[in-house]
Amino acid sequence: MSGVILLVDDEPLVTEGLSRALFAEPLRFLTANSARQAIEILEAEQVDVIVSDECMPEVSGSELLCEVRRRFPDVVRIILTGQSDLDSTIRAINQAAVFRYLRKPCSPQRVAAAIREALGTQGSESAARELHDAFDTALATMDLALQPIVGALDGRTVGAEVLCRPRHPRFPGVLHLLATAERLQREPDLDRAVFERVRSIRTALSPDIDLFVNIHPRSLGDPSLLDDRSPLAPILSGTVIEVTERALITESLELHEAMAMVRSRGARIALDDLGAGHAGLAAVASLCPEVIKLDMSLIRGIDTSEVRSGIVASMVEMSRRLGARLVAEGVETPAERARVVDLGCDLLQGYLLGRPAPLADFLNNR
Ligand code: G
Ligand code: MN
Numbered sequence: 124m125s126g127v128i129l130l131v132d133d134e135p136l137v138t139e140g141l142s143r144a145l146f147a148e149p150l151r152f153l154t155a156n157s158a159r160q161a162i163e164i165l166e167a168e169q170v171d172v173i174v175s176d177e178c179m180p181e182v183s184g185s186e187l188l189c190e191v192r193r194r195f196p197d198v199v200r201i202i203l204t205g206q207s208d209l210d211s212t213i214r215a216i217n218q219a220a221v222f223r224y225l226r227k228p229c230s231p232q233r234v235a236a237a238i239r240e241a242l243g244t245q246g247s248e249s250a251a252r253e254l255h256d257a258f259d260t261a262l263a264t265m266d267l268a269l270q271p272i273v274g275a276l277d278g279r280t281v282g283a284e285v286l287c288r289p290r291h292p293r294f295p296g297v298l299h300l301l302a303t304a305e306r307l308q309r310e311p312d313l314d315r316a317v318f319e320r321v322r323s324i325r326t327a328l329s330p331d332i333d334l335f336v337n338i339h340p341r342s343l344g345d346p347s348l349l350d351d352r353s354p355l356a357p358i359l360s361g362t363v364i365e366v367t368e369r370a371l372i373t374e375s376l377e378l379h380e381a382m383a384m385v386r387s388r389g390a391r392i393a394l395d396d397l398g399a400g401h402a403g404l405a406a407v408a409s410l411c412p413e414v415i416k417l418d419m420s421l422i423r424g425i426d427t428s429e430v431r432s433g434i435v436a437s438m439v440e441m442s443r444r445l446g447a448r449l450v451a452e453g454v455e456t457p458a459e460r461a462r463v464v465d466l467g468c469d470l471l472q473g474y475l476l477g478r479p480a481p482l483a484d485f486l487n488n489r
Contacts, residue, residue, distance in 0.1 A: 126150055126151075126171035126172060126238075126242045127150070127151045127152075127153065127168065127169060127170045127171050127172075128150050128151070128152050128153070128170070128171065128172045128173075128174065128238060129152075129153045129154070129155060129161060129164055129165070129168075129170045129172070129173045129174070129198075130152060130153070130154045130155070130174050130175075131154075131155045131156070131157075131158070131160075131161045131173065131174065131175040131176060131179070131184065131187065132154075132156065132175070132176040132179075132203075133156050133157065133176065133179050133180065134176075141174070141231045141234055141235065150238075153168065153170065157179060157180070157181065157182070158175075158179060158181065158182035158183075158184075158186070158187040158190075159181075159182070161173065161175070161187060161191075162187075162190065162191075162194075165191065165194070165195050165198065166295050166296065167296065167298065168298065169298065169299055169302035169303070170195070170198050171198065171199065171241075171242060172198065172199045172200075172201065172238055172241045172242060173188070173191055173198050173199070173200055173201070174201045174202075174203060174234060174237075174238065175187055175188055175200075175201070175202055175203065176202075176203050176204070177202055177203065177204035177205070177206060177211055177215070178204065178205060178206055183211060184202050184203070184204065184211075184215070185202060185211045185212075185214040185215040185218075185219055186214070188200045188202060188215060188219035188221060189214065189218045189219045191219070192218070192219050192220055194292070194295070195293075195295075196293070197250075197254070197293065199222045199241040199242075200219055200220070200221045200222055201221060201222055201223045201225065201234075201237050201238070201241060202215045202219070202221045202223075202224055202225065203225045203227060203229060203234065204224070204225070204226060204227060205226075205227035205228075212224070222237075222240075222241050223237040223240070223241070225237060254303065254306075254307065255307060255309075257291065257293045257294075258300075258303055258304070258307060258309065258312075260291060261289050261290075261291035261293065261294050261300055262312060262313060262316040263316075264289075264290050264291060265287055265288060265289045265290055265291070265300070265316065266287075266288045266290055266481060267285050267286065267287060267288065267317065267320050267321070267324065267481075267482070268285075268286045268287075268288050268479035268480055268481060269283040269284070269285060269286070269324070269479065269480060269481075269482060269485040270283060270284045270286060270472060270477060270478065270479040270480070271283055271472070271476055271477040271485070271488075271489075272284060272333075272335065272450060272470050272471070272472045272476075273470065273471050273472075273476050273477075274469070274470060274471075275451075275463070275464045275468050275469055275470060275471050276464065278476075280332060280489055281331070281332065281333060281470065282332055282333035282334065282335055282363065282470075283328075283332060283333075283334060283335065283485060284335040284336075284337075284365070284472065284479075285317065285321055285324070285334055285335065285336050285337070286337075286479045287300065287313070287317055288479075300313065301313070304339070308341065310339035310340075310341040310342055311339070311341060311342040311344075311345040311348055313339070314337075314338055314339055314342040314348055315348060315354065317336065317337075318336070318348065318353065318354040318355045319354045321334060321336055321354070321355060321358070321362075322354055322355070322357070322358060324482055325358045325361065327482060327486065328486075330361060332361075333361055333362065333363050333391075334358075334361060334362050334363070335362075335363045335365055335393060335414075336355070336362055336363070336364055336365065337365045337395065338364050338365065338366055340366075340367070343366075343378060343381040344381075346381075346384070349381055349384045349385050350384055351388075355390075356388060359385060359388040359389045359390040360388075360389030360390070362389075362390045362391075363390065363391045363392070363393045363413070363414055364385055364390050364391070364392055364393065365393045365394075365395040365416065366382075366392065366393070366394060366395060366410065366412075367394075367395045367396050367399075367401040367406075368394075368396075368401045368403055368405075368406040378409070378410075379409075382410065391412075391413035391414060392410055392411075392412045392413055392414070393412055393413070393414035393415070393416055393450070394406055394407060394410055394412040394414070394415050394416065395416050396416065396418040396452075397415055397416060397417050397418060397438070398417055398418040398420060398421040398434070398438075399418035399420060401418075407441070407445070411445070412447055413446075413447055413448065414447060414448050414449075414450060414470075415438070415442050415447045415448070415449050415450065416450040416452050416472075417435065417438060417449065417450065417451050417452055417468070418452060418453075419452045419453020419473070420453075421434060421435060422435075422451050422452060422453050422454055422459055422463060422473070423453065423455070423459070424459070425459050425462045425463060426456070426458035426459050426461065426462040427458075432462060432466060435451070435463065435466050435468065436466050436467070439466055439467040439468060442469075443467075448469040448470060449467075449468050449469050449470070450468070450469070450470040450471070450472055451463040451468040451470070451471050451472070451473070452472045452473060453472070453473045453474075454471050454472065454473030454474075454475050454476060455473055455474050455475050456475060457475065459473075459475070460475055460476075
């Protein structure tokens, strides 16, 4: 059993007791101390179960869970209450459709048992079918955004990273869609849907702009995404395939075989997020990427950090030796840009140079 549990309580002690009671289980706990904070977390993260206290200032627990049911129906809702106000009880049961209604004082063991039961309910067949259907609809309706990648010295746009933007109430952000793809083991379907749209974008763009397309590790095991059957096959020569280090532990098709397949059709390979913990130097050695993308955590505040500057300077040196082009990702301020240009990065990406935008806006801004 694994899952992500969001605990909402304005008293931190309760949440601490619970984390301890469930310590042995492979669960991840997130905590919020108000309804507003809980919604912010749900917008940003895939959560399996929410446990909320009823009595909180401003928005009550049962009101919060009504909103959660409306906007994030997959999240199983549990309420914990010390008061026996009939209205809020009726609201919790009828409108928020809570899975369990727990009376305080309630031992952490009792709450833990309810969480275990809640996670068990997620496996039902009809729920799984419904999730597959929602995922299919999300793939059919999603949009792609383009974020410019520009030359460090002349600021000219040389490429664009393709980023997926779901338009489905069940998946408010790309992280929700990704987490669901992983849960359903359908990452190749997500990548195929993106690849198919990339082809129409390609025809609208000038040929000297490269398209940087992310691929998920599991898709490397699906040859139909990489060989002549791939929707990208006819346009691979203008494409840079972005992979992260997690790709190196893929079990199916050998990474090298997969990379050789797309390279032989003219694509280049980028190692994404170097420095984030996903991608390490061993990945550089085994992929021999044509492009290396430095994670934005290395770029943030680089103008005031000698440590980050030192690391990036050595990455510039390494990339030159390997004949790879180095991209600084997540450049947000003129001072960060000045520093990474000074250090010798070849290409820049980040909000300062351009936010991800629909194709039409991307073309207008160039
Ligand atoms: O992991 P990858 O490098 O593919 O992620 C790209 C993500 O980073 C996109 O979701 C994009 O919206 C985001 N992003 C791009 N530029 C910036 C930036 O300058 N600042 C921040 N915070 N995020 C950015
Ligand atoms: Mn990327």
